[in-house]
Amino acid sequence: MHRIHILIAMDGHTIAQGARSVKDALERELKMAALADEVRVVETGSLGIYNKGVVMVVFPDAVYYAGVKVEDVSEIISEHLIKGRKVDRLQYTDIPETETTGVPAPRFGKQVRVVLKNAGVIDPDNIDEYIAHDGYEAFGKALTEMNPDAVRSTVKESGLQGRGGAFFPTGLKWDFAAKETAEQKYIVCNADEGEPGTFKDRLILEGDPHAVIEGMALAGFAVGATKGYVYIRGEYRMSIDRMQRAIDQAKENGLLGDNLFGTDFSFDLEIREGAGAYICGEETALIESIEGKRGEPRDKPPFPPSEGLWGKPTIVNNVETLANIPQIILKGAEWYKSLGTEKSPGTKVFTMVGNINNPGLIEVPMGITLREIIYDIGQGIPNGKGFKLAQMGGTTGGILTSEHLDLPLAAENLREIGSGLGSGALLVVDEDQEIVDLVTNFVEFFNHESCGKCTLCREGTGRLLERLEKLSSGEGEIKDIDMIEELAVVMMKGAFCGLGQAAPVPILGTLKHFRPEFEKLVKQPEAVA
Amino acid sequence: MQDLTKVDVIVNNYADTKTPLIYILKDVQKEYGSLSEPVLTQVAKATNLPLSDIYGVATFYSLFNTEDKGKYIVRCCNNAPCHVKGSKDVLEKIKEYLGLEMNETTTDKLFTLEFTSCLGLCAVAPVMMINDEVYGNLTPEKAVAILKDYKMKGQANA
Numbered sequence: 001m002h003r004i005h006i007l008i009a010m011d012g013h014t015i016a017q018g019a020r021s022v023k024d025a026l027e028r029e030l031k032m033a034a035l036a037d038e039v040r041v042v043e044t045g046s047l048g049i050y051n052k053g054v055v056m057v058v059f060p061d062a063v064y065y066a067g068v069k070v071e072d073v074s075e076i077i078s079e080h081l082i083k084g085r086k087v088d089r090l091q092y093t094d095i096p097e098t099e100t101t102g103v104p105a106p107r108f109g110k111q112v113r114v115v116l117k118n119a120g121v122i123d124p125d126n127i128d129e130y131i132a133h134d135g136y137e138a139f140g141k142a143l144t145e146m147n148p149d150a151v152r153s154t155v156k157e158s159g160l161q162g163r164g165g166a167f168f169p170t171g172l173k174w175d176f177a178a179k180e181t182a183e184q185k186y187i188v189c190n191a192d193e194g195e196p197g198t199f200k201d202r203l204i205l206e207g208d209p210h211a212v213i214e215g216m217a218l219a220g221f222a223v224g225a226t227k228g229y230v231y232i233r234g235e236y237r238m239s240i241d242r243m244q245r246a247i248d249q250a251k252e253n254g255l256l257g258d259n260l261f262g263t264d265f266s267f268d269l270e271i272r273e274g275a276g277a278y279i280c281g282e283e284t285a286l287i288e289s290i291e292g293k294r295g296e297p298r299d300k301p302p303f304p305p306s307e308g309l310w311g312k313p314t315i316v317n318n319v320e321t322l323a324n325i326p327q328i329i330l331k332g333a334e335w336y337k338s339l340g341t342e343k344s345p346g347t348k349v350f351t352m353v354g355n356i357n358n359p360g361l362i363e364v365p366m367g368i369t370l371r372e373i374i375y376d377i378g379q380g381i382p383n384g385k386g387f388k389l390a391q392m393g394g395t396t397g398g399i400l401t402s403e404h405l406d407l408p409l410a411a412e413n414l415r416e417i418g419s420g421l422g423s424g425a426l427l428v429v430d431e432d433q434e435i436v437d438l439v440t441n442f443v444e445f446f447n448h449e450s451c452g453k454c455t456l457c458r459e460g461t462g463r464l465l466e467r468l469e470k471l472s473s474g475e476g477e478i479k480d481i482d483m484i485e486e487l488a489v490v491m492m493k494g495a496f497c498g499l500g501q502a503a504p505v506p507i508l509g510t511l512k513h514f515r516p517e518f519e520k521l522v523k524q525p526e527a528v529a
Numbered sequence: 530m531q532d533l534t535k536v537d538v539i540v541n542n543y544a545d546t547k548t549p550l551i552y553i554l555k556d557v558q559k560e561y562g563s564l565s566e567p568v569l570t571q572v573a574k575a576t577n578l579p580l581s582d583i584y585g586v587a588t589f590y591s592l593f594n595t596e597d598k599g600k601y602i603v604r605c606c607n608n609a610p611c612h613v614k615g616s617k618d619v620l621e622k623i624k625e626y627l628g629l630e631m632n633e634t635t636t637d638k639l640f641t642l643e644f645t646s647c648l649g650l651c652a653v654a655p656v657m658m659i660n661d662e663v664y665g666n667l668t669p670e671k672a673v674a675i676l677k678d679y680k681m682k683g684q685a686n687a
Contacts, residue, residue, distance in 0.1 A: 016665035050652035196608035199649030276591035292550030294589040353610040353651035
């Protein structure tokens with residue numbers, strides 16, 4: 001029995017700040033201090049503290065330490081673990097209690113954790129910990145007490161919408177596939193999270209992989225699919241490794257495989273790795289990639305629920321969507337609808353990035369305002385700078401300005417102003433940022449990521465870039481700005497897939513709100529002597 | 530003449546996997562360093578797929594390369610969240626220190642400089658990745674200090 005547990009956050013962000021070497025030092029020095037039997041070091045997902053170095057929490061005292069370096073380890077051991085005296089200089093105290101888990105956690109004031117309830121609480125590499133937190137209970141309940149129709153109805157009634165960015169009703173999508181009579185159907189988890197500024201799926205996969213597995217198994221039961229694929233982008237090495245261990249453990253524990261819970265339902269799961277292509281986040285491109293081909297989007301219709309992977313009915317759901325499912329089944333549609341707004345129930349995971357004091361990932365009920373996120377949870381903009389704009393939903397996202405600070409963030413409100421919640425990435429930009437420089441960065445991205453299939457996107461992004469560079473070089477004319485606008489509108493209407501259609505969104509958005517900044521770069525006629 | 534027998538072994542490893550081409554190419558690249566023409570030709574023979582299809586896949590995805598790269602691949606992020614946090618200055622300094630433009634390799638074959646797609650580490654932007662290691666909160670000075678360590682390590686092992 002261990003007297004003390006130390007949870008150390010081991011996610012991409014903390015690893016980039018040296019978490020591995022701190023953990024190694026901790027284990028080494030605990031052994032040297034003969035404490036290895038008394039103190040257990042557990043790797044967990046993100047603890048919700050970002051950009052503060054290596055973060056850990058010591059239980060049972062629930063003391064958080066941030067900015068821990070290798071050379072601090074011996075002090076933590078000799079002072080806190082042996083003498084029981086907290087190391088004040090490393091302690092992180094911005095920690096109200098959270099309602100959902102009862103575990104003290106940072107910055108949870110306005111947060112409600114559904115999808116992330118286990119992240120930073122459990123050891124994601126240990127299935128027993130997930131099970132101890134009601135894990136696989138929903139799956140058991142569905143298989144033994146419900147039928148597939150009831151599972152689908154519950155999801156439909158909950159109002160859950162796809163969290164990949166399109167906010168399509170999940171239950172409705174499931175109905176399409178359930179109606180199909182094909183012998184083989186597939187569930188695909190879209191974990192090709194490539195939208196710049198977005199890392200919610202990464203932290204779900206790294207913090208609570210079993211929630212995604214359980215969500216997929218439930219989806220399989222609901223639509224009659226027996227095989228699932230988790231498509232994870234190749235850059236997310238740690239997510240792939242954690243997910244693989246979770247799948248292996250689920251198989252060993254009889255939670256994936258044949259005749260689950262003694263019923264005739266079988267479900268098996270496999271990971272497919274991406275190889276670096278933004279476009280593969282588009283569901284039909286993703287399917288092409290699983291089929292071992294270039295990830296170019298397909299014609300729609302037919303849509304994947306009727307004809308998807310290897311021509312079979314296929315449900316493609318985002319990681320966050322799937323991680324919601326177990327709790328909806330367990331706690332019911334009414335509970336889920338009690339969160340968020342009437343038209344957008346539930347919570348949403350946002351990532352706050354850019355010019356913000358407290359960047360990171362938060363889970364909040366739909367309907368929170370931009371002001372609350374930026375100035376309350378995000379603690380404002382560094383160096384007292386003014387707010388210029390926020391881009392909501394990644395690089396294809398709409399542009400929000402100070403007039404939108406008090407707009408409740410829900411899918412329906414953003415649609416009304418020609419934007420969307422998208423992937424939930426919120427890029428905050430301060431007053432120092434030049435608009436044309438920023439837009440050029442966006443367009444460089446689209447130009448690189450355009451798959452080349454359709455002319456409007458392939459050539460359009462290139463021509464946009466030329467005009468923007470012309471403006472930046474001081475050689476631009478007013479007609480170049482008009483051309484940028486015209487081309488953006490044509491791409492939006494005519495491009496083959498979501499990438500080319502959405503690429504113009506931030507261009508038109510910045511033109512609408514910051515046109516004078518484009519115009520001030522236009523070449524001035526030379527003064528006539 | 531390159532020994533290409535390992536290609537057949539790799540292809541065989543995936544006999545039970547449906548449409549495994551991307552996995553095969555990943556393993557083959559790990560084994561041979563790059564997906565050169567002879568290597569891809571052998572993949573085509575072993576999988577019975579048209580070489581043109583395989584070449585199409587090998588050049589579509591950014592994690593595949595058809596030419597050899599340096600020992601350390603420095604991948605810098607320049608997506609918007611890193612951009613607003615100053616990634617441009619970091620990149621300029623890295624280019625200057627390594628003497629490289631994008632997608633070039635140093636003559637000693639130690640470093641290749643590339644862009645990376647978003648690594649999802651935007652809370653510690655700007656970031657870069659060297660092989661599998663990630664580094665955050667970069668400044669131009671910090672980036673050069675990191676590269677100096679790699680240079681020493683690389684030259685010591687040479």
